[in-house]
Amino acid sequence: MDGSVGPEAEPVPHVDRKPDITTRWVAVNTHPHRERVAVENLVRQQFKVYCPTELRRVRHARRVHDVARPIFPGYIFAQVAPDLSLWRSILSTHGVRSVISYGDRPAFVESGFIEGLRAREVDGVITRPITPYKIGQEIRLNGGPFDGLVATIVEMNDKDRLVLLMRLLRQEIRLRVTTASVREF
Numbered sequence: 001m002d003g004s005v006g007p008e009a010e011p012v013p014h015v016d017r018k019p020d021i022t023t024r025w026v027a028v029n030t031h032p033h034r035e036r037v038a039v040e041n042l043v044r045q046q047f048k049v050y051c052p053t054e055l056r057r058v059r060h061a062r063r064v065h066d067v068a069r070p071i072f073p074g075y076i077f078a079q080v081a082p083d084l085s086l087w088r089s090i091l092s093t094h095g096v097r098s099v100i101s102y103g104d105r106p107a108f109v110e111s112g113f114i115e116g117l118r119a120r121e122v123d124g125v126i127t128r129p130i131t132p133y134k135i136g137q138e139i140r141l142n143g144g145p146f147d148g149l150v151a152t153i154v155e156m157n158d159k160d161r162l163v164l165l166m167r168l169l170r171q172e173i174r175l176r177v178t179t180a181s182v183r184e185f
Contacts, residue, residue: 025050025077025109027100028090035070038095045089048079052117054126068125077114080106132184133162139182141166141175150185151175 030038035051042049053068070076074097080087087106090099099106120126133139137153139162146166154174155163162182164175 024080024082025111025114026080026087026090026106027109028076028078029097029100030074030076030095031097032074034095035074035076036095038076038093041093041095042076042078042090045093047090049076050078050114050118051076052121052126053124071117071126077109133179133182138185139164140185141177142181142183144181146175151182 028038028042039049039051052071054071055066056069058065058067078090080090084105087099090096101107117126133153133156135153135156138150139153141147141149141151141164146168149166149168151164151166153162154165160179162177162179164177164182166173166175
């Protein structure tokens with residue numbers, strides 16, 4: 001096994017679920033598709049590591065199945081001591097490209113960010129919020145030149161994008177918008 005996160009790979013492990021207030025989180029940039037390798041090697045060095053994943057639908061060889069994939073491809077999070085005594089050993093870890101930093105010191109990630117991700121986990125995988133919209137539902141556009149106009153949802157995708165059908169000047173027009181630019185009718 002090469003450690004890659006591919007269509008047949010297992011979910012990237014999550015290590016140590018309890019927040020530790022004596023440490024701080026840093027973002028670690030990994031080599032492409034080597035999140036698992038970096039996690040395993042950092043855990044061997046006694047670092048507490050977190051790689052948030054989500055389920056993504058994958059089509060391969062006429063089959064469709066859900067696979068756990070990193071939410072932030074190429075990045076994982078590691079806890080380091082506040083005195084930064086051992087953080088440089090992360091840089092020489094197999095699978096790690098760099099630590100996100102400002103100058104010669106690592107940039108810290110807010111612990112609330114990590115806790116927020118963990119709070120959304122179900123069975124080790126972060127779940128997406130349930131969308132309040134459905135295909136065929138009429139909605140009202142928010143902002144922009146079409147502010148307040150009514151449209152019907154005809155398509156939705158997993159990237160929070162909607163395809164709307166709207167009647168304007170006796171013609172049907174398709175619009176692609178984000179869920180943030182609409183409101184319920």
